[in-house]
Each structure stands twice: as C-alpha cells, then as structure tokens.
Amino acid sequence: MCKQDEDMTNYYFTAKEMCVGYDDKPLIREMEIALPKGEILSLIGPNGAGKSTVLKSIAGQLKLIGGTVSLGENVLSEMKSGELAKKMSVVFTEKIRAEMKSCRDVVATGRYPYTGWFGILSKEDERIIDEVMELTHITELGAQDFNRISDGQKQRVMLARAICQEPEIVILDEPTSYLDIKYKLEFLSILQEMREQKGLTVIMSLHELELARIVSDKILCLKGEFAERFGTPEEIFESDFIERLFDIREEEFGENEKLIKYIRQIGRI
Amino acid sequence: MYENRKYRSIAAFIILVVCALFFFILNVCIGSVRIALPDIVETLAGRQDDETLTRILWDIRLPRAAAVLILGGALALAGYLLQTFFNNPIAGPFVLGISSGAKMVVALLMVFLMGRLVRVTSADMILGAFAGAILSMGFVLLMSRRVNSMSMLVVSGVMIGYICSAVTELVVTFADDADIVNLHNWSRGSFSGMTWENVKVMTLVVAVTCIAVFLMSKPLGAYQMGDAYAQNVGVNLRLLRVCIVIFSSILSACIVAFAGPISFVGIAVPHLVKKLLNSAEPIRMIPACFLGGSAFCLFCDLLARTMLAPTELSISTVTAIFGAPVVLWIITKRRVNHV
Numbered sequence: 320m321c322k323q324d325e326d327m328t329n330y331y332f333t334a335k336e337m338c339v340g341y342d343d344k345p346l347i348r349e350m351e352i353a354l355p356k357g358e359i360l361s362l363i364g365p366n367g368a369g370k371s372t373v374l375k376s377i378a379g380q381l382k383l384i385g386g387t388v389s390l391g392e393n394v395l396s397e398m399k400s401g402e403l404a405k406k407m408s409v410v411f412t413e414k415i416r417a418e419m420k421s422c423r424d425v426v427a428t429g430r431y432p433y434t435g436w437f438g439i440l441s442k443e444d445e446r447i448i449d450e451v452m453e454l455t456h457i458t459e460l461g462a463q464d465f466n467r468i469s470d471g472q473k474q475r476v477m478l479a480r481a482i483c484q485e486p487e488i489v490i491l492d493e494p495t496s497y498l499d500i501k502y503k504l505e506f507l508s509i510l511q512e513m514r515e516q517k518g519l520t521v522i523m524s525l526h527e528l529e530l531a532r533i534v535s536d537k538i539l540c541l542k543g544e545f546a547e548r549f550g551t552p553e554e555i556f557e558s559d560f561i562e563r564l565f566d567i568r569e570e571e572f573g574e575n576e577k578l579i580k581y582i583r584q585i586g587r588i
Numbered sequence: 589m590y591e592n593r594k595y596r597s598i599a600a601f602i603i604l605v606v607c608a609l610f611f612f613i614l615n616v617c618i619g620s621v622r623i624a625l626p627d628i629v630e631t632l633a634g635r636q637d638d639e640t641l642t643r644i645l646w647d648i649r650l651p652r653a654a655a656v657l658i659l660g661g662a663l664a665l666a667g668y669l670l671q672t673f674f675n676n677p678i679a680g681p682f683v684l685g686i687s688s689g690a691k692m693v694v695a696l697l698m699v700f701l702m703g704r705l706v707r708v709t710s711a712d713m714i715l716g717a718f719a720g721a722i723l724s725m726g727f728v729l730l731m732s733r734r735v736n737s738m739s740m741l742v743v744s745g746v747m748i749g750y751i752c753s754a755v756t757e758l759v760v761t762f763a764d765d766a767d768i769v770n771l772h773n774w775s776r777g778s779f780s781g782m783t784w785e786n787v788k789v790m791t792l793v794v795a796v797t798c799i800a801v802f803l804m805s806k807p808l809g810a811y812q813m814g815d816a817y818a819q820n821v822g823v824n825l826r827l828l829r830v831c832i833v834i835f836s837s838i839l840s841a842c843i844v845a846f847a848g849p850i851s852f853v854g855i856a857v858p859h860l861v862k863k864l865l866n867s868a869e870p871i872r873m874i875p876a877c878f879l880g881g882s883a884f885c886l887f888c889d890l891l892a893r894t895m896l897a898p899t900e901l902s903i904s905t906v907t908a909i910f911g912a913p914v915v916l917w918i919i920t921k922r923r924v925n926h927v
Contacts, residue, residue, distance in 0.1 A: 380819055415813045
C-alpha cells in the first residue's frame with residue numbers, strides 16, 4: 320500500500336463546477352463536492368430545492384449542464400456504462416417496475432452487470448443475493464410478489480438490489496420516506512455497516528434532518544441557485560442556519576430535537 | 589408463489605409445443621378433402637401414388653400451415669416487443685396502427701407496380717411493408733412523447749390505423765383490376781395462397797429477427813424495470829430502443845406482407861403465455877410467445893377455413909372472437925390490481 324497524501328487524489332467522489340438542471344436551464348450552479356471513500360453525504364433542503372435533480376445528475380441519468388463528476392480518477396461521463404454499473408448503484412423514489420417478480424427476483428436484478436450474455440445467475444451470484452438479503456433483513460420477503468408488498472418494504476428490497484450490485488458508491492433519493500422509525504434506523508445502520516465493512520460511499524437525500532445529522536459525515540444544503548453550504552454536521556447544525564434554510568422558527572425545530580433524543584436513547588446509531 | 593417456476597416453465601413449454609404440433613397436424617388433415625394421418629406420412633415419405641392428394645398436401649396444406657406457424661409466432665413476438673417498449677399491456681402491431689401502415693404502403697406499391705405490369709416479389713412486399721410499419725411507428729413514437737396516458741397512446745394508434753385503412757380502401761376500390769380481388773382479400777387478413785417460395789422468404793426473415801430478439805433478452809429484462817434502473821445496470825437505452833423498434837417493425841411488416849393485418853394475436857397471446865409461465869422474464873417469454881402465437885394462429889386459421897366451408901372467413905374475424913375478450917379481461921384485471 321502506498322502512502323496516502325493529504326491531497327485531492329484522496330477523494331473518491333468529486334464534483335467540480337457542477338451545474339445541474341433540465342433542458343439546458345440551470346437549476347443549481349457551480350457545485351463543488353469532494354468526498355473521501357467510505358463517507359456518507361446527505362443532501363438536505365426544502366422541497367423543490369433540487370435534491371433529486373442533483374442526485375440524478377450525479378448518477379449520470381441527467382446530463383450535466385456544466386462541470387464534471389468523477390469517481391476516483393475516472394470522469395463519469397467518459398466511463399463505459401457497464402463499467403459504471405459495477406461501481407455505482409441507485410435507489411430512486413421511482414419504484415422498480417416488477418411484473419410477476421418475487422422480491423428475490425428484484426434483488427437479483429442487481430447482479431445484471433456481472434452475469435453473462437443471457438443473464439443466468441451463477442452459484443456465486445445466488446450466494447451474494449442470499450447474503451445481501453440477510454444483511455438487509457428481507458430474507459422473509461424473498462418469495463413474495465414485489466407488487467404486493469408495502470412501499471416501506473419496497474424501499475428495503477430496492478436497497479438490497481442496490482447493494483447486490485456490489486457498488487463502490489450508492490446514490491439514494493429519499494430512501495427512508497416510507498419507513499417507520501424502526502426501519503429508518505435499521506436502513507441507515509445497514510448503510511453504516513456497509514461503509515465500515517466494504518468502504519461503501521453513500522450520497523443520499525434525506526427528509527429527516529435529525530437522521531442526517533447523526534448518520535452523515537458531510538452535509539450539503541440546497542436552496543436557491545447555488546449550493547447553500549457544504550460541511551460536516553457540526554458545521555451545518557450550529558447556530559440558526561437550519562432555521563434559515565427551512566424558514567422555520569426555533570420552537571418547531573425543537574420538536575425534532577425530541578426525536579433525536581429518542582433515537583440516541585435507542586442507541587442504534 | 590414463485591418457488592416451482594422451473595417446473596412450471598418446463599410444463600408450459602411442453603404444453604405449447606404439443607398445442608402447436610397438434611393444431612399443425614389438424615390443419616394439414618382437415619379441409620375440403622380430409623386426409624388421414626397415415627396418408628400424410630405415406631405422402632411425405634414419397635410412397636403415395638394419389639397425385640391429387642400429394643398436390644393438396646404439398647402445394648396447399650403444408651405451405652399454408654407452415655406460414656401460419658411462422659407468422660403467428662412472429663405476430664405474438666411483435667406484440668410482446670411493443671408491450672415491453674411502451675410498457676403498455678394492450679399495445680400490439682394492430683392497435684398501434686403499425687399493421688395498417690404496412691398494409692397501406694404495400695397496397696400502394698402493388699397497385700403501382702401491377703399498373704405497370706411488373707411482377708411483385710416477396711422481397712418487394714416485405715420492404716414496402718417495412719417502410720409502412722416504420723412510418724406508422726414513427727407517428728406512434730411522436731404521439732407517445734406528447735401523450736402520457738397509455739390509453740390515449742392506444743387511441744392515437746387506432747386513429748393512425750383508421751387513416752391508413754381508409755387510404756388502402758380508397759386505393760383498392762379505385763383500382764378494379766382482376767388482381768385487385770386478391771388484394772382485397774389480403775387487405776382483410778388471410779393466410780390463403782401461400783407458396784413454398786413465400787414460406788422460404790418468411791422463414792429467413794422471421795428466424796433471423798427472432799434470434800436477434802432472443803439475444804436481447806437480458807437487456808429487455810432490465811428495460812422492464814424502468815429507464816432509471818435499466819440505465820443504472822449498464823443498459824444502453826438508446827441502442828436497445830432502436831433495436832426494439834426495428835425488430836418489431838420487421839416482424840409486423842413480414843406478417844402484413846404475406847397475410848395482411850391480423851388483429852388481437854399480438855395482445856392476447858403474450859398475456860395468456862405470461863399467465864401460463866407465471867413469469868415475465870424475456871428469456872422465457874420470447875420463445876414461449878412464438879410457440880403460443882403459432883398455436884393460436886393455427887387454431888384460428890383452422891376455424892377460419894372450416895367453420896363456414898367452402899367460404900373462408902378472414903383470419904381477423906376469428907382472432908378477434910378469441911382475442912378481444914382477453915383484452916377486456918386484461919383491462920378489467922388492471923383496475924382491480926391498481927397497477
């Protein structure tokens with residue numbers, strides 16, 4: 320192992336002068352993100368601030384209006400789609416269409432970049448699928464029809480699918496929105512586990528500020544034409560910045576503080 | 589629910605093959621002259637002296653049954669591709685106006701060439717039909733960008749179909765040549781008058797296309813998940829879309845060129861087959877759809893020939909009787925499942 324220097328090359332995910340939007344109309348400009356391997360970045364901001372747009376752009380599904388996104392040394396737009404598929408997986412708010420598919424079938428679709436011409440699963444693929452389903456606690460959902468489970472269960476299956484793809488980085492858009500508090504915590508602890516075990520880098524948008532605060536290494540605040548702020552949770556949550564970001568009064572935010580206390584008590588994260 | 593899928597698939601394929609074979613044999617046996625099975629075997633082995641029987645078998649029954657087998661399969665597969673492409677369970681070459689577009693161009697071509705006493709070859713017909721299919725497909729694609737609703741897309745397809753059919757009717761009506769009588773029968777859909785020459789050409793075109801489609805089964809499976817996830821696992825969406833459009837148009841064109849437009853097979857068969865397999869995986873669905881389409885069309889053609897013999901029904905009359913209820917069933921079922 321070579322000695323690591325404290326310079327740019329240490330960052331796994333970098334966005335330089337990234338400008339995102341639809342139909343050449345920029346929504347957010349000049350974004351700078353730099354994330355070392357194995358860190359969790361949360362995007363927060365009011366509805367309509369462009370969190371999904373940023374995530375879609377990062378995932379290469381929306382063309383960048385300006386700037387570049389890189390994974391390690393590789394510029395994303397220059398990578399082959401098959402190569403990128405082995406490094407990055409996504410969980411979007413849009414559900415997977417699964418006709419006559421069991422949950423296990425849906426998880427298995429994550430193996431796509433690794434299977435041969437006809438997509439037949441090998442023994443090794445089957446083993447990874449079972450392992451991931453166990454890790455994400457959805458083994459008991461395996462045989463059920465994906466279209467007949469709840470939205471919350473779907474989110475968990477979709478996370479399993481994304482992990483099954485064995486990515487280096489996973490992009491998640493509001494991954495916990497349909498989960499109740501127990502599963503929200505479980506979901507995030509799975510991400511933390513993956514980060515510790517496999518050095519998984521995570522970029523996600525989160526509704527729940529309290530969760531963002533305790534789970535993230537970095538937080539990016541979005542509001543308006545420029546990224547409002549990028550930093551560690553401590554930097555972001557100091558003073559009255561959050562109140563200004565969401566236009567809320569202190570006592571309202573105080574309500575959420577109770578939730579944090581509750582979470583800390585449970586001690587899951 | 590999905591545990592025994594392997595055995596279910598094997599069982600389904602056996603059923604489909606048996607059905608296709610059974611109706612193929614019935615089609616060869618039954619007609620204005622009934623031919624017993626032993627006689628067929630004798631004739632095929634070349635030990636039959638009855639000249640009439642041999643001619644009926646070799647020149648009429650066998651090429652027709654072979655054509656129904658091939659085109660029926662192609663039709664169901666074209667429907668399956670279009671349903672996958674538009675993520676629309678009632679899409680098919682007929683309802684989207686693709687068959688009618690192909691029919692229109694072929695009719696124009698035939699009238700134009702016959703008027704100049706030029707012989708129309710199978711290849712000309714297929715190329716003409718392909719041009720028409722692509723033309724209609726282009727319109728449907730344009731419409732699909734403007735309308736979001738599945739039902740509206742189908743309505744626009746039906747409208748395109750009506751326009752093309754009207755033009756075809758106009759052309760056929762004004763060109764009252766002796767040859768045009770055939771054109772009229774053909775434009776309503778019929779498997780009659782197939783020659784071995786036709787069968788050769790269609791086998792070549794359909795076989796190559798079907799193999800190409802089968803080779804695409806992995807990306808097609810990913811495409812079914814939705815664009816975002818297909819792209820995420822490395823599918824080249826643009827290339828795949830172009831391939832689906834071209835292959836479904838070739839298949840539709842081939843059917844129209846030889847048998848005219850045939851309704852409902854493209855919608856009904858993939859759904860019935862999907863139920864039978866209890867799976868929507870393209871790797872199973874593609875061959876199963878082909879077999880199912882063959883069996884279904886062989887069955888329908890048998891009825892079309894024999895129900896009101898010696899008058900022959902248009903094939904679409906029969907396919908509609910059995911296919912349209914399936915479409916209604918699909919629509920009502922979707923409401924319940926809020927999909």
